[in-house]
Amino acid sequence: xxxxxxxxxxxxxxxxxxxxxxxxxxxxxxxxxxxxxxxxxxxxxxxxxxxxxxxxxxxxxxxxxxxxxxxxxxxxxxxxxxxxxxxxxxxxxxxxxxxxxxxxxxxxxxxxxx
Amino acid sequence: xxxxxxxxxxxxxxxxxxxxxxxxxxxxxxxxxxxxxxxxxxxxxxxxxxxxxxxxxxxxxxxxxxxxxxxxxxxxxxxxxxxxxxxxxxxxxxxxxxxxxxxxxxxxxx
Numbered sequence: 001x002x003x004x005x006x007x008x009x010x011x012x013x014x015x016x017x018x019x020x021x022x023x024x025x026x027x028x029x030x031x032x033x034x035x036x037x038x039x040x041x042x043x044x045x046x047x048x049x050x051x052x053x054x055x056x057x058x059x060x061x062x063x064x065x066x067x068x069x070x071x072x073x074x075x076x077x078x079x080x081x082x083x084x085x086x087x088x089x090x091x092x093x094x095x096x097x098x099x100x101x102x103x104x105x106x107x108x109x110x111x112x113x114x
Numbered sequence: 115x116x117x118x119x120x121x122x123x124x125x126x127x128x129x130x131x132x133x134x135x136x137x138x139x140x141x142x143x144x145x146x147x148x149x150x151x152x153x154x155x156x157x158x159x160x161x162x163x164x165x166x167x168x169x170x171x172x173x174x175x176x177x178x179x180x181x182x183x184x185x186x187x188x189x190x191x192x193x194x195x196x197x198x199x200x201x202x203x204x205x206x207x208x209x210x211x212x213x214x215x216x217x218x219x220x221x222x223x224x
Contacts, residue, residue: 095210102159
């Protein structure tokens with residue numbers, strides 16, 4: 001059983017298109033995250049949701065919109081894709097602090113904008 | 115915000131050798147994790163270790179929270195150990211947000 005699963009694994013699309021990445025976790029965690037890994041392999045948080053409520057929104061263009069229909073799912077929708085959006089996007093989940101906060105990551109979605 | 119620095123940035127080993135990777139952080143942390151990103155890009159959890167020492171097979175880790183560093187030991191390295199090793203910390207944000215170091219790229223040669 002995959003704990004945190006993302007789809008698709010690879011996504012190639014043209015500039016200007018709109019695309020979505022889906023994420024689901026079956027660990028029962030109350031918090032989910034989106035991280036972006038750039039071409040130099042640097043990982044940085046983008047968003048975090050706790051029980052469907054947005055708690056972290058880093059400096060991310062508003063073309064990126066996360067949506068959490070329930071605490072087991074956190075999807076990422078990207079409008080008007082740009083070349084600079086090409087990266088690997090990772091979904092993760094954990095409990096919030098005050099409990100064991102070990103985070104688990106999905107396998108990543110490699111987005112290529114052409 | 116909290117800064118995380120890993121060293122060395124790159125490491126080449128012969129199979130069977132031992133190594134130590136270091137992670138320094140600039141402030142107190144609630145959480146510290148070590149990850150291995152394999153050549154297929156997957157982020158594998160190695161240790162959840164905000165303090166103390168843990169061992170898992172050939173790998174072990176020690177975090178000295180009062181001195182703000184953590185060490186990852188790899189013994190008898192194998193080619194499958196190749197990849198990027200990341201240290202990530204959660205400061206006092208109470209949000210679970212992980213701040214990643216820049217990683218150590220390890221290549222183990224047969």
